[in-house]
Amino acid sequence: MTVRVGFLGGLGEIGRNCAVIEVEGKLALIDCGLMFPEAEMLGVDLVLPDFSWVLDRADDVECVVLTHGHEDHVGALAYFLRELNVPVYGTEMAVAFARSRVEELGVEPDLRALETNVWVEHGPFTFTLVRVTHSTPQAAGIVFDTPQGLIVHSGDFKLDSTPVDGEPTDLQTFAGFGRQGVRLLLSDSTNAEVGGTVPSERTVGPHLAALTSEAEGRVIIACFASHVHRVQQAIDAVTAAGRKFVFLGRSMVRNSAVARELGLLSYDDADVLEMDELMKLDDSKTAVICTGSQGEPFAALSLMAGGQHRHVKLDDNDTVIISATPIPGNESKVSRVINNLVRRGVTVHHGRNATVHVSGHAAQEELKTFLNVIKPQSFIPVHGEYRHLVAHAKLAGIMGVPDIHVLEDGDVIVLDDDGTRAERAVLPAGYVYLDGSGIGDLDGALRDRKHLADEGVVIVTLGVDLQSGDIIFGPDVDSHGLTDEPDEVHKLVTERVIDGIKSLDLPLDHDTVRAKVRSMAGRAVKAHLSRRPVVFPVIIEV
Ligand SMILES: [Zn+2]
Ligand SMILES: [Zn+2]
Missing domain, CATH: 3.40.50.10710 (Metallo-hydrolase/oxidoreductase)
Structure with missing residues (x-):
């Protein structure tokens, strides 16, 4: 019986961690996180995973299982539950953090707090949480017992032997699964480029x-x-x-x-x-x-x-x-x-001039120890930028893991009786932007915002008689973000636009005038300031 794990986020970026496991045609989400926007995502508040594929199969979705309560793991939960309010499992702390975030957005969630090392059956899914140390309490890895064997997700973890709460990563339990035989390991790659171990x-x-x-x-x-x-x-x-x-x-x-x-x-x-x-x-x-x-x-x-x-x-x-x-x-x-x-x-x-911070993510020696304890047949590095995933894959190679796949958002790993194989770019997994109160695909708008921010805007207002070609008023030129002393360039734009209109064949038509104004104004600014602003022609026919 085939088992699949698909990735909606977190593979190739730090943030919006979200995977989907499929057993017997049913789906469970592993984490549901958000990402904070990068500098070039102008005006964007948050970045979410693309849930469209999961929502298209809404009837198949059984539950969400959380590794821990960080924003990059629970921050998108409210936006998902708003569409599809399924039960959510996690440790007491994880669901408590999730609850406050979800209820803020007016969603009444079905949150189910779990003890670690207790097996849960939900639909065709059988899973348990296993304690790990991390930079928030009660973080966990998840172990799924599937028809294709054990799948272990490390969650975010480090191997802190002396954690503040005295609850170290439960390596004994993980080792027990390792001895039993783990079909697939997904493990935190954040610090895969960092040598040694992270201090306690x-x-x-x-x-x-x-x-x-x-x-x-x-x-x-x-x-x-x-x-x-x-x-x-x-x-x-x-x-x-x-x-x-x-x-x-x-x-x-x-x-x-x-x-x-x-x-x-x-x-x-x-x-x-x-x-x-x-x-x-x-x-x-x-x-x-x-x-x-x-x-x-x-x-x-x-x-x-x-x-x-x-x-x-x-x-x-x-x-x-x-x-x-x-x-x-x-x-x-x-x-x-x-x-x-x-x-x-x-x-x-x-953190850079004093020892007042340590990371919550395992460095290379800890990652190797974990790989050694789990001894998986197949391995997928998760939770990291692409370079971190590749670094982690190399460590797995050193540790002798036989089957290693560096996957990205939108990829799926398929486990069946024939073996383990990756299917590339089969799920929609682009960035979904939360912008003000709206959610959606903003790629076009973001390109415009970046263009406006980088190059500025020129507005040319022109009244023209389409029959005679006479300019009745204008061109009036206004600009924003071009230069602090725009008079000269405005004058040049005015001259070029007038020349451009005069060069057109009569009678004029609206679209041709617009295109001419745009090209003449654009060229004038480029010649004068070496900039390529957005040109916004306002043509009034008289
Ligand atoms: Zn975390
Ligand atoms: Zn994380």
């Missing part, structure tokens, strides 16, 4: 504590709100130094409450204050734990850095610890925040 999350705490204890004024610690163990270590550092703190940032407040309710985050109520109470204390007795480690422009940290925060005005007595590294695409935003802080005289420690 626990190593961050002492550095946070040392930097906090030597700080004189306020201490601001920024990190991902979903990184509960980091938040815990930040709390421990500031309270050990005798400071009271506030949580700042919507997701920090929300996630901390969720994590505390689940018993994954602990602090004394006496240590956390409201902002106005905190402001009454001496600076040296205060701390802020906040979002904004990615330089998000409206996050608390950016506002503080820009001197625009309502309550917290930072100065040269204060210390900011950015306990994260920028994810790809956010480097310049984070750098701007650091520059603004340094300009205020603030002491800034961040």
Whole structure:
């Protein structure tokens, strides 16, 4: 009986992780994540997987299984469930994070929290979650027991032997499956180019504590709100130094409450204050734990850095610890925040100048260990840019995995009694953009936006008598984004457009006039400024 796994996202980009497993003609989604737009995706808020193929087979879709609660794994869930509200499985923490995101968008989800190492049967799917360590608590790998053997998905993981919650990656359980025989492994490739092993999350705490204890004024610690163990270590550092703190940032407040309710985050109520109470204390007795480690422009940290925060005005007595590294695409935003802080005289420690951050993704030696434990027949690197996938495939080759496929979004792996084979580009898997309130394919619009942003726009308004060819009024020329002193180029465009209209055969017709205006104006600007703006002719027939 044939089993297929198709990939809608996450293979060739960091983000929008989403795969579909097919057993007995039924479908289950593995994760349902979003991607943050790249710089050239102008005006785009979020990038989603293309669900069209899955939705075309809506009757076959059984459920969604989540590896963990990060945005790149659950962030698109609301947009999927809005179309097709199927049950969603995950660890307690994963479904709790998913719930807050999904309900925000007005969807009432059927979320089912699972213990790890418990088999679930749903339709033709039999699966279990297996604990892994990662930069959010209760992350899991997924093991499917299929008619074609075991399929193991690592989820996002590292092999942290001393995690903050004392719950290391469950290598024994994974090894048990390895001994049983794993038909296919899908594994996290994020750090496949990084040699060695990633240090334990626990190593961050002492550095946070040392930097906090030597700080004189306020201490601001920024990190991902979903990184509960980091938040815990930040709390421990500031309270050990005798400071009271506030949580700042919507997701920090929300996630901390969720994590505390689940018993994954602990602090004394006496240590956390409201902002106005905190402001009454001496600076040296205060701390802020906040979002904004990615330089998000409206996050608390950016506002503080820009001197625009309502309550917290930072100065040269204060210390900011950015306990994260920028994810790809956010480097310049984070750098701007650091520059603004340094300009205020603030002491800034961040992932590049201090050991205040470790990655949540396994490096090469850990990936090799995992491959060695699972010993799969076939291997597909997932969760990474193309270079990361290829690097991970090479590691699998070194480890002697017999059958390795580097796949991309839209590809499908087919497992049947004849073996394992890849089918390329068989699923629609392009970017779906969320833009304002609309969702859709914006490739044309994005090309226009980029063209407008790069080259500017020229608007030529012209009243013309089509019979006689006389220009009754205009051409009026306006432009945006061309040059700060447009008079000269406007004059040139006017002259060329008049010449162009005069050269046309009578009687004129609307389309010919438009085309002529466009080409003459375009050429004039190109000759004068070496730019190729969007030319927008407005022709009024009189
Ligand atoms: Zn993750
Ligand atoms: Zn991820």
